[in-house]
Amino acid sequence: MRKEEDDTVRRPWVVGVSGASGTPYAASVIRALLAAGEAVDLVVSRAARLTILDETGISFRDAHWRADLAAWLGGDSGRAEAGLENVRYWAAGDFAAGPSSGSYPAKGMLVVPATTGAVAGIALGLSKDLLQRAAAVTLKERRPLVVCVREAPLDGVTLRHLVELDSAGAVVLPASPGFYAGGSTAQELVDFVAGRVLDAVKVPHTLYRRWAGELGAARSAEGA
Ligand SMILES: Cc1cc2nc3c(=O)[nH]c(=O)nc-3n(C[C@H](O)[C@H](O)[C@H](O)COP(=O)(O)O)c2cc1C
Numbered sequence: 001m002r003k004e005e006d007d008t009v010r011r012p013w014v015v016g017v018s019g020a021s022g023t024p025y026a027a028s029v030i031r032a033l034l035a036a037g038e039a040v041d042l043v044v045s046r047a048a049r050l051t052i053l054d055e056t057g058i059s060f061r062d063a064h065w066r067a068d069l070a071a072w073l074g075g076d077s078g079r080a081e082a083g084l085e086n087v088r089y090w091a092a093g094d095f096a097a098g099p100s101s102g103s104y105p106a107k108g109m110l111v112v113p114a115t116t117g118a119v120a121g122i123a124l125g126l127s128k129d130l131l132q133r134a135a136a137v138t139l140k141e142r143r144p145l146v147v148c149v150r151e152a153p154l155d156g157v158t159l160r161h162l163v164e165l166d167s168a169g170a171v172v173l174p175a176s177p178g179f180y181a182g183g184s185t186a187q188e189l190v191d192f193v194a195g196r197v198l199d200a201v202k203v204p205h206t207l208y209r210r211w212a213g214e215l216g217a218a219r220s221a222e223g224a
Pocket residue numbers: 017018019020021022045046047048050051054114115116117118129150151
């Protein structure tokens with residue numbers, strides 16, 4: 001049997017975190033993938049270190065990624081770190097990393113959140129860092145790619161790049177929560193977007209309440 005056909009081969013989702021506001025979306029997606037028993041290969045762009053620092057107070061370091069990721073995902077560090085055995089981390093400048101090659105057995109890639117810069121780089125095939133290279137590889141291998149763009153307002157340049165990504169087969173999923181699921185806290189709205197990201201790649205989750213065809217159902221469930 002060839003190695004690729006072996007069920008015991010680890011097949012991760014590559015999660016690319018770029019430097020847009022919205023690092024809680026990434027944390028929610030990573031937590032939900034791990035909860036679903038999926039393996040995760042994590043790439044954090046250089047700019048994302050600034051947004052993680054700004055939005056969580058955590059300095060994300062390559063050399064201490066496990067402890068920093070545990071702190072970011074929450075929980076007391078000892079227990080949270082123990083839950084990270086399904087995560088592999090690759091430095092953003094490491095073009096020799098697994099996800100840099102199409103022969104690396106990734107299931108696909110989720111860019112959460114995606115900057116307009118990452119959108120442009122992926123649409124144009126720039127591969128300026130590992131995140132963009134891994135996304136290019138995902139497209140060329142015809143694997144699922146979800147791009148969770150976060151910017152407002154959007155200009156024509158980015159809109160054109162998003163159309164390019166859609167044409168190339170990516171799912172363009174704006175970080176734009178819906179309110180029909182009854183979410184009232186910021187975390188619930190974050191989880192709604194994260195849930196839609198997982199929906200796009202058919203990974204099961206319980207991140208939000210699905211529409212069941214009845215107006216007002218979420219509000220009446222809240223009151224119950
Ligand atoms: C605090 C902070 C918030 C930012 N928010 C956004 C954003 O929401 N969307 C965006 O496209 N860029 C945002 N940027 C700018 C990007 O980080 C910048 O364009 C960077 O070059 C993107 O690089 P990357 O795509 O390699 O992560 C933000 C930067 C900082 C420091």
